[in-house]
Amino acid sequence: MIRLEKINRSFQVGDETVHALRDLDLELKSGEYVSIMGPSGSGKSTLLNILGLLDRPDSGRYHLDEIDTTTLSELERADARCNKIGFVFQAFHLVPRLTAADNVELPLVLAGVAPPERKQRVHEALEPLGLLDRAGHRPDQLSGGQRQRTAIARATIMQPTILLADEPTGNLDKASGEDVIHTLEKLNNQGITLLIVTHDPEIGGRAPRRIRMVDGAITEDTRT
Amino acid sequence: MLMEDTLRFGSQALVGAKKRTWLMVLAMAIGVGSVVILTALGEGARNYISREFSNLGTNLVIVIPGRTETTGEAPPMVGATPDDLTLDDAIALTRSSAVRLVAPIIVGSVPVSYQQLEREITILGSTADLLPVRNLSLAKGKFLPAGDPTRGAAVAVIGSKLKKELFANKQALGQWIRINDRRFRVIGILDPMGESLGLDVGDIAVIPIATAESLFNTSSLFRILIQANGRSAITKAQKAVKAIIKERHNGEEDVTVITQQALLYTFDGIFKTLTYTVSGIAAISLAVAGILIMNVMLVAVSQRTEEIGLLKALGGSERQILSLFLVEASLLSLAGAVFGMLIALGGVWALDQAFPSFPLTVPLWSIAAAILVSISTGLLFCTLPAKRAARLDPVHALSGR
Structure with a gap:
């Protein structure tokens, strides 16, 4: 379902060229639960950004649902981000002036879905996450765990095929973090492909497939 | 994205950042207000002059004794003092069909x-x-x-x-x-x-x-x-008056005949120029407001990089982001134009109270022009920040942890 072939990505930092990804190959099957671990600067986030179509590789091919994404136009990439990919960020990235429900509704708004259908889908997304009574609150009135669950509801409302989570528990205490992980795993059980980037070995260890990255390359890829 | 959603999102963004919004609306309002007030003053001056002239009477032709024209002729050897204009001259003028009274x-x-x-x-x-x-x-x-x-x-x-x-x-x-x-x-x-x-x-x-x-x-x-016998007869009356007086004064055309129209046109021309000049000055103030708006908008874009990156991650295309910011800009300009209009009307009203004899009017074209100009400057000066927002790299925008 996802196939990366010889992906290279480098950045210019000052005079130095940093190779964030070197000839990286990776295949993910539909419905897989994968964790990516590794030290800072190992290219985890770069990989995630490329998978999420936020960043383009310098060379190599990236097939998403049998489409070669490297040939897509900006508009088509935006469309793919909208319909196929869900993001969960460490810093939540909720729009502070919008209520939880409005934040969740945002991808539907961008996709041009009609308002009555939007209301229905927002309701359906908030309910299983236990956020219905918080729907009218703004992010600053929510706890960390509630904020991240709102972000998860937003990431999944377009029913994407893959959910990319970048340190989803990084800004949360242990209890809320576990809560969020359980939420993500529940979604994975329902069939969504889940990819979590994390520093925390405890969280990384929960995934059936664990990838370890060092210096822009995969050094370990274990399954249980 | 639906148009109503774009509008709603834009207005929410404006309401969400009240201080910034007020600053920009104020800048725009002052620009628009000054355009309208200054053109009203220019128009007022023009109307004042026109009214003064029309108070003189309609279709007026004025005959003044003595000739005040400079000609290229050599000075006459015999001093030709102009004949006096007399009551008989005046009565003779009624002979012309172009003259009514x-x-x-x-x-x-x-x-x-x-x-x-x-x-x-x-x-x-x-x-x-x-x-x-x-x-x-x-x-x-x-x-x-x-x-x-x-x-x-x-x-x-x-x-x-x-x-x-x-x-x-x-x-x-x-x-x-x-x-x-x-x-x-x-x-x-x-x-x-x-x-x-x-x-x-x-x-x-x-x-x-x-x-x-x-x-x-x-x-x-x-x-x-x-x-004169109507507006069209003014020139004819002017000629007839000269001819009659010349005939009566031994072939000497020793009067000056001026028409109210000629005076009016001269003054009207001057004041039209004045109004345009004044509007030009006002337009500069609007441009200054535009640049101020551009700066504040650039700040707004850099303050909202995170949000822009997020919108991109959620599937927003460059065009959507661009239109979001441009809609925001037009809403701002529109609000600015409305507030500016209120300022202008208030100002004109106050001036009217202070100087009741001066006919201050806000010409319709100036209102239309001010609104048009404010929206176009708003859009023009927000295009740069909006383009910047649209091209923003979402990776960098979202990595601000």
Whole structure:
């Protein structure tokens, strides 16, 4: 379902060229639960950004649902981000002036879905996450765990095929973090492909497939 | 993205950042307000001048004795003093079909008294035609009697200010006043029309022309006012007047004939230029407001990089982001234009209260232009920040942890 072939990505930092990804190959099957671990600067986030179509590789091919994404136009990439990919960020990235429900509704708004259908889908997304009574609150009135669950509801409302989570528990205490992980795993059980980037070995260890990255390359890829 | 959602998102973003929004609306409002107020002042000045001229009368042609034109001819060997313009000249002018009414005028300044009160005022000697030619109206009584202008009765029509000063609240009609030791009966009182081109109609007395001739002991007219037979006949009347006078004055064209129109056009041209200049100055202030808006908008974009990155991650295309920011800009400009209009109307109203005699009007085109210009400057100056937002790299935008 996802196939990366010889992906290279480098950045210019000052005079130095940093190779964030070197000839990286990776295949993910539909419905897989994968964790990516590794030290800072190992290219985890770069990989995630490329998978999420936020960043383009310098060379190599990236097939998403049998489409070669490297040939897509900006508009088509935006469309793919909208319909196929869900993001969960460490810093939540909720729009502070919008209520939880409005934040969740945002991808539907961008996709041009009609308002009555939007209301229905927002309701359906908030309910299983236990956020219905918080729907009218703004992010600053929510706890960390509630904020991240709102972000998860937003990431999944377009029913994407893959959910990319970048340190989803990084800004949360242990209890809320576990809560969020359980939420993500529940979604994975329902069939969504889940990819979590994390520093925390405890969280990384929960995934059936664990990838370890060092210096822009995969050094370990274990399954249980 | 649906248009209503774009609008809603834009307005929410504006409401969400109140301070910034107010700052930009204020900048725009001041720009728009100054455009409207300055054009109103320019237009007001133009209207003021036009009104002064139309107060003179309609289709007016003025004949002034003496020729004030400079010609390239050599100085005449024999001194050609211009002949006086006389009452007979004026009567002769009625021969032309282009001339409807003729009002010859003799002017003098003499003391006028009633009982113990005496004042020195301007006396106009004229005929019954002066009333329509000069657009005067009566508050009370009658104007000079029509009939043979060469016979003068001892009657006077006085201005309202003079009436008040001589008679206060007493009945003036039918009373006898003294003008330079001659007795005149007051038969009418002029309506106060204010000042028109330096002559205060409240402060004059009008007597029959023949009486004025003997009172001032002169047959020389100050000028002749002519009402042409319609707007199209003005030029014809002007030519006819010159021809008739030339014939009567031994082939010497020794009068100057000016039309009200010519004067009006000159002033109108000057004031149109003035209005445009003033609008130009105002447009500069609008441009300054635009640059201010651009700066604040650039700050807004950098403050909202995270949000823009997020919108991109959620599937927003460059075009959507661009249109979101442009919609925000147009909403801002529109709000600015509305507030500016309120400022302008308030300002014009205040000026109107302070200077009631000055005809301040806000021309419709200036309102339309101000709104148009404010929206286009808003869009123009927000295009750069909006493009910047649209091209923003979502990876960098979202990595600000």
